[in-house]
Amino acid sequence: MEALIxxxxxxxxxxxxxxxxxxxxxxxxxxxxxxxxxxxxGKQVRYLEYDVYEEMAEQQIRTIVTxxxxxxxxxxxxxxxxxxxxxxxxxxVIIVVASPHRSEAFDACRYIIDTLKSTxxxxxxxxxxxxxxxxxx
Amino acid sequence: MKIHIRYFASIREIVGQSEEMLDVPEGGSVAAVRAxxxxxxxxxxxxxxxxxxxxxxxxxxxxxMLHDGDELVFIPPMGGGRQRExxx
Numbered sequence: 001m002e003a004l005i006x007x008x009x010x011x012x013x014x015x016x017x018x019x020x021x022x023x024x025x026x027x028x029x030x031x032x033x034x035x036x037x038x039x040x041x042g043k044q045v046r047y048l049e050y051d052v053y054e055e056m057a058e059q060q061i062r063t064i065v066t067x068x069x070x071x072x073x074x075x076x077x078x079x080x081x082x083x084x085x086x087x088x089x090x091x092x093v094i095i096v097v098a099s100p101h102r103s104e105a106f107d108a109c110r111y112i113i114d115t116l117k118s119t120x121x122x123x124x125x126x127x128x129x130x131x132x133x134x135x136x137x
Numbered sequence: 138m139k140i141h142i143r144y145f146a147s148i149r150e151i152v153g154q155s156e157e158m159l160d161v162p163e164g165g166s167v168a169a170v171r172a173x174x175x176x177x178x179x180x181x182x183x184x185x186x187x188x189x190x191x192x193x194x195x196x197x198x199x200x201x202m203l204h205d206g207d208e209l210v211f212i213p214p215m216g217g218g219r220q221r222e223x224x225x
Contacts, residue, residue, distance in 0.1 A: 051146045053210060056194040121191070121212050123146035134147040137187060137214030 003065040004078040007054055012080045012091045021076035021098040028102035030109040034093040036086045040135075043128035050083040050092060053121035057081070060120045068097075068111050072104040079112065081122060092124075138163055138205035140170060146213050148188075151180045161203060167192065168199040170209060188213055 004020045006012075018029060036048050065077050076098040086092055095112050099105040116122075125134045143156045152174075161170060167190045175181055188211040190197055196212075203209065 051149070053143070053145050053191075053194075053212070056191060056210070059194055118215060121145065121210075121215065123213060123215060125146070134150075134213065135216040136147060136184065137216040 001076055003062065003069070004080075005058055005061050005065070006078075006080040007052055007058055008080065008082055009084040010082070012082050012094050014091070014094055014096075017078040017080055017094055017096045020078050021096050023076060023098065025100060026076065026098040027100045028105050029096060029098045030102070030105040032093075032095040032109050032113050033091050034113070036088050036090050036092060038088045040126050040128070043126065043130060045088065046127050046129060047088065048086045048092070049125040049127060050081075050086065051123045051125070052081070052083040057120050057122055061116060064112055064115045064119070067115075068108040071111070072099070072108040074099040074104050074108045077108070077112070079116070081116075081120075083122065138165075138203070140165075140203055141206070141208045142170070142174075143208065143210050145210065147184050148181065148211060148213060151184070152178050165203050166199065167197060167201045167203065167209065170203065171199065171211065174211075184213055185211060 038045050061079050065079060069075060074097050078096040081093045095109050097105045097109040123134055125132055138161055140159045140161050142159055144152045149155050171185060175185060190199060191210045191212055192201055192207050
């Protein structure tokens with residue numbers, strides 16, 4: 001299947017992403033879900049604001065997923081990232097990798113989230129009780 | 138020639154808009170536009186020093202020559218969710 005990639009302001013739908021990669025040939029599905037935490041570097045976080053360079057982010061995510069698919073031979077991948085305002089406990093990103101065996105799925109999922117965080121143009125602003133700042137490196 | 142510049146994250150907030158068209162002399166580079174923006178928006182100094190650049194949605198270096206209609210974006214570091222062991 002072609003990888004499913006979503007960038008959206010709406011709440012992420014984990015079940016739909018899992019359903020999209022499910023198949024009779026699949027023996028394991030790994031889901032990584034990044035959620036908004038109520039603290040960061042000693043600050044009390046109220047909510048997060050994500051900004052995205054949408055067209056480029058989608059291209060970059062597709063490139064990362066293709067690399068993971070080739071490297072680990074995993075075919076069935078879904079990646080969704082939310083932007084706009086996110087409240088504590090809400091999912092900001094979900095990566096789902098399905099493969100015949102679990103090992104490749106774990107490795108590919110880990111690679112996709114780590115690479116996404118460092119190379120895809122998506123930024124977050126922490127709005128805390130004592131002020132706000134973009135988390136930029 | 139005209140270059141389409143888009144602003145994101147802290148840069149968007151400092152500049153106060155999300156995009157603009159900029160007139161650039163023929164043969165202008167990414168670095169030349171960067172210098173022009175720093176003159177226009179001195180508040181960008183600190184963040185610009187840490188940005189990389191993208192032209193038409195591909196990462197490029199500062200010497201890259203621009204062409205009419207190019208989309209240029211200065212990309213602040215994506216700091217979100219860095220792994221703890223990498224923060225040194």
